Amino acid sequence: MKIAVRYGADAVFIGGQEFGLRSNADNFSLEEMREGVQFAERYKARIYVTTNIIAHNENMEGLKEYLKGIEAAGVHGIIVADPLIIETCKQAAPKLEIHLSTQQSLSNWKAVQFWKEEGLERVVLARETSHEEIKEMKENVDIEIETFIHGAMCIAYSGRCVLSNHMTARDSNRGGCCQSCRWDYDLMKQRDSEADKNVFPTQSAPFAMSPKDLNLLHSIPKMCDIGIDSLKIEGRMKSIHYVATVVSVYRQVIDAYCEDPDNFTIKEEWVRELAKCANRDTASAFYEGVPSFEEQMYGKDNGIRKTNYVFAGMVIDFDMETNTATIQQRNLFKVGDKIEFFGPEIGGFSQRVAAIWDENEQQIDKANHPLQIVKIKVDRPVYPYNMMRRENH
């Protein structure tokens, strides 16, 4: 969360320990939320908590207290799918803004109007909505609209898939999704009198419905033009390197376009930069039309992208006199490696690793322990929380 804010996010959505689709004990406790809010305030950033399960009867227990706790922690709003949680929040925690989750598959302006009349501040649209559709929604209804611009996505209408419930008895709409849509299947034709038959030869790539990740870098100007209020990056279970890279690229694109729309072009370096943290192929999905087979992943390689870059470490200190950076190691790097630093204060630059010292000032030829603290000489000043990535060996 802190990395997202430092790298330019105006708001961060986080999962709590309950009532969210990514619930688990590692998520934010109320105490951590409070700390997060205080940190974010220094950057004038806002914190939203996801409470977007489709609740069953037993989930009503403790809901009021939980929402009151979130409100007391100073959180700005919650992202909600179930009217149970919307109504409970209005009563128990009226200071919280209520944003409708994408799990409600909101796809038309009249439904947007419904939720506005219900008193919601903002709606997150279904991922199936296009540029033209969103434009019409903005024209027809006076409400804040938020859409996804980057990250992993559902192949189904979010909230309308219970494959996981049927295949593994895990409830997809309460955070249990086992991602059955990423598995392979055989497409078969049922025949009455004979044995069923594979539609395609069994040696060819099996049926798959795994979507490429969303990437709307090129659509940002259009999105700003029609007045979309909030652009959302999905970053769950992603490294801080991923979050830092994606957030800083979109920050630059949005700022550059808003500052001078007439002379704006997408810079090649932004595209290259985004590719450095990609772990899947990406596509523009529904914003630019109905996605074809080219926006799905089939076969062995399955679209899993090996970038040429590895998250090598994070700067934790810098000594101006000796041009020495203290680095917390995140992946192996060694003397002679080509590395890049980037961060909001420095933009980016690359150099080679000339020498590495360990905590005891002993010279070593590689940093190969997770979270190892080491020092290296840097060509330019760096700042704490700047990221260091290395090119593949």
Added chain:
Amino acid sequence: MKKPELVVTPGNLEDIGILAEAGADAFIIGEQAFGLRLAGEFKREQLRKAVQLIHNYDKKAYVAVNGIFHNEKLDAMKDYVSFVESIDADAIIFGDPAVLMTVREVAPNMKLHWSTETTGTNWYTANYWGRKGSKRAVLAKELNLDQVTEIKENAEVEIEVQVHGMTAMFQSKRLLIGNYFRYQGRAMEIERKGKDENLYLYDHERDNRYPIFEDENGTHIMSPNDVCMIDELDELVDSGIDALKIDFIFKSASYKKEVTALYRKAIDTYLNDENEYFKQAGEWHAKIENIQPKNRKLDTGFFFKETVY
């Protein structure tokens, strides 16, 4: 004890008479431009005839307008809602709040049944849609029996649950079969692969077969087994549940007739004489098992299954 309504999904006009005679109390009809995963396609003229026919038998006609609508469909949906009212249907089944808004505008006296397939999971939300104007909530199939009866206990609206047939597991706006054909280089353009193609996805690990088809609404994937609660109706009926639904998508005319008649008999017998019901229930179950289509096993859905998350 309250007698629950037996709701069925006919495939065509002919089915309606047969299933009404076999004991159905209500029918879900509609067309794919507005309704999801229907057992039959009733365009406007047929819909008009269907409603008349259903009313001639003194039964109820519910029209499915439960699609997920995009802007471009709103005008057509509004026109359709007016039409549905003009032919005197008994209720509109909806999931998208846009339908609710439209019914308020153009057909304020029309009854509404709230049904989203996957999100009808707690009594508070069922009542919430009740306060917005819905008379009935159709529950998600991923609930166990205790959750269903607890919802009924706390509900201020009528509650409907599916007790027999295939259930929907998945809807994508993408044409996933067509995309796969194009990926394989077998098609230059996407032609929707409808229900009549009899396609399914085979899951090797579970030895399961999931029917899959495409229509105007995208791609749908269905459950591998058919729910069958004919021998487990006692707690549902005891709880006072208002409607028991049988979904006949992908089923033959003779199957529909026989299963409807068996459920009719099961409900009436239970209300009349519990012991007699328990005596015969196993036999009814076996009868249905005998007429199940190839590769379609019976199970009890989520009624007795624990789900984690």
